[in-house]
Amino acid sequence: MNYFEIIIINIIYITFPVIVWLIVTAYNQNIGKEENELFFDFTLFSMLYLIIRFAPTTFCDKPLLIINVPFFLAYLKKRYVTGIYISVILIVYYMVNFNLNMYFLIIEYGLYYLFYLIWTKTKLTKDSFMCILVFLKSLLLVWFLFTKYNFLDTYILKQYLFLTIVLGFCSYLVLLLCNKGEDILKFHLSLKELEKEKQIRTSLFRITHEIKNPIAVCKGYLDMFDVKNVEHSKKYIPILREEIERTLILLQDFLSMTKIKINKEIVDINMILEDVIDNFIPILKEKKIIGDFDISEESIYIYGDYNRLSQAFINIIKNSVEAADYGKEPFIKIYTKINKDNIKIYIIDNGLGISKENLKKISEPFFTTKHHGTGLGVSLSYEIIEVHDGKIVYESEEGMGTKVEITIPLAKLKRLS
Template sequence: MKKLYILFILIFLMLVPNNIHARSLDDNEKVYITITIAGDDSLPPFEYVDGKGIYKGFNIDIMRAISIEEGIEIEIIPMPWYKAIDALNNGEIDAIQGMKYSKTRDINYDFSMPYIQTPNSIFVRNDNKYIHEINDLKDKRVAIQKNDISKYLLANRDIENLIEVNNQEEALIKLINKEIDAYVGNKLTGAYYIQKKGFEEYVKTVGEDLLVENYCVAVLDGNNEIIDIFNDGIKKIISNGTYDKIYKKWFGEYFYDNSKILKNILVALGVAFLLVVLITIFTIKWNRQLKERVEERTIELKRENILKEKILNSIFSYILVVDRDKKVLLMNDKAKRLIDNKKDFTYLNDTVLGKIIDNNDINEVTQRGIEIKNKEVVSSIDDISTYQYNLSPISIDNDNFGAVISIKDITEEKMLRERLMATDKLKTLGRLAATVAHEIKNPLTAIKAYVELMPEKIGSERFRENLLEDVPREIDRLDKFINDLLNYSRHRRGKKEELNIIEVVKDTLRFLSREIKKHDIEMVCDIHKDAKVLVSRDQLRHILMNLLLNAIDAVKVNSVPKIKVYSAVDGQYIKLIVEDNGKGIDEKTLKKVFEPYYTTKKEGVGLGLAITQQMVKKNNGEISVESKLGIGTKFIITLGLLKKGEILCIDS
């Protein structure tokens, strides 16, 4: 492989046009001059003095071939390498026949075109276990040939003791004698000495090839004339085949054992076949295990689905899942039985359940992702049955929402709830009969007293004034108590209609304007314009009336009384809030404000807020209370919103 690489370089150089400074001489122009060249006397097989004192080697034959082609005399002088460098530097010789090129050397020398490449290697003893590459030479004893290019390679590597020797044979002997740990030198020269001396069992090379550089003729910087001669000669011996003959003489040819190659190929194929078999076995086994796991998981999923289906079918509600277009995707058995799944249908509106649910509610869920909870509706089918439904958004794909629908028939439940409520009221009335009798008896006693005194004191002006003031008041008190009692115990079925909240609030405030002005109360109203709800007008007015009267009673003793009625929209709901700056309610009392017959007023019977709560619930709403002592009280009514608009502020 190395030979092919070298031949490639040399063929490339042959194709390069001659340098304009090159001295090209044909046979008629040959000039016989003498060039003095030095070479290493101990660098086989490149150049060395043999046992008979003959200077020979690859470089010697190359120089002689150039001498013949160029028609010049070349005097080749063998000497130790370091002396050859000194001789060139001092001008005692014209050139060195073989020197590795480097950028550092290029500063002081000029180089011919390369005629071979040579690598350096690290040589160690066979028992070495710790030196494997150049970085392992740190803190070791390392030998190099004097002025060899390896000196630049080992600079700044913290070598413990860098020993310079005259030639590689000397370094090899020192290595075997354990005077050094390694030496760095020309790979081919080292191999030559090891083979010649029979040191194969003592020495080896480690690591990668180092300093694989071009091998050239070197002269002092600026001596272009001699470089031109050698460049021309190198090209000629390459083109006429002389170079190839010299190379084969000293380095031979690479012969390949076809049987060994075939053996290596068969081994490689065997290994590859074995790997394929192992991979196939592993893949089959893995696929079998994967298949078993898939089957196990499939069974688990099937069991889970069966369980989920059983749970879904065991629910008492009608369960359906629809997409954005109200297409039915899933339903439980209860819903199927109601719909009669033998009929051909695709969309919710084609079923009886579609007549129960408001389309606007489904659109809110599927288009805006809003959840609707516990909405009660009376069926449009028979106007008797009452249903309660919940709608929850479900993501089908990306931003496409469907709806999970849960519908429950609460007709019987509602009737039972109302019966229980009525029964509970009667029981409460029975337990508090004494209180009722007392409340009725007090005004009757006062009226009776005035009637009995009339024959005697009818002529008294003061008596008549007291009579005209006290009797009507006691009658009003009795009338109010009886009305409250009837309202609480009676089952009212107020007709619901679409109302604008602000109109009802205005009417109520107008009715109470006399009481508000009488106590100099600051009244603030901040209600959403066009906030419409579906409620009973009379019941909503009654609710507001009770809350505002309670607020007036709470603030009328304040130096700066203030009541605020305002609204807040929360999604599909509107909150109607009545807030006062009265003395507030303590935590213990706050828990009982909606209990029937619980009151803190001297003249009250505790039915007002109980009736208010009942009316709010009848209108599918909720009422809650917040209060802090010394700050005030806030009643919050939450109703379903049909339409929301901008805020309109009214001050009374």
């Protein structure tokens, strides 16, 4: 195998873990700083393993200098704890494979750590620090081998020069890739912050707008209101009360959206559903909506918050009731099904249905097609179910009705005695 092939193969083994890390960083927009650092440490150890296990060499049975790339990279990225762990691995590696003196190796890698501490307190660039590490490693290794074997011929010196160049090039290439990964991560974090700010501004604008409407209505009727006129009292007071209640509901929903606190405990999901359905029975009778409920009497346990889950189910069923009320033969069907480690709750109505455009926006805060709706009920339900590690899926067709599928993980309980 010629020198060019050796360089290419070494570069592949060194850069492959870094490229995987870059791809994950670039496409996983939810990755945080701690997760990224943990994955980067894993990348360094993966690189070290690939070099030890597969990297080709020129005149030794095992890699001699190129194996230090992950070690240099750990210090260059200020992951000094990871650098210390890799130092220990390298000390053992050189002792076992090259029979180098343990004390010399400890002093050598201790010296690198000392240079790292000096570098962090100076304005020296990463490139300059990397050059110092590469030069120091090559110089110390040549010196130690010379003192041990008392000779170094021209061939060996050429080999060391070649290995030093490869070490420097690979270190620089990997550092370049890692810097690009950091830039991508910073870009994503900036986008997330901007998106959060945008959502806050949008939410404040919408909540202000929604509150402004009923207040404007109240003001209009109060301007026309004549206290001495009995007809005005009968006509305007119910309207004023309705608008004030709408404002209070909006504020309550908004507060619920911003303060979702979950107190999880072992609860029977079927009991929650039965309690919620019992509350809707009088409404269904009043609206002459047929209710088909298939809830098992068997206890099905999950880790959840009784009140929050009840709130989510009430919001979804309430929407189904309001939608079914427009049908000729309105009905609502609610049933459950166990699927592996999850329970699925299905809520089906034959109401107006939802258009494809609106279906895409249904989980957005403040989105509603109802005249007096706040647009926060469904959004709040989504958040509650997601906090319970579940998900909500809407299937709907205009004029045909809507099917809601709610999936929640079951609690893994030991058999009760």
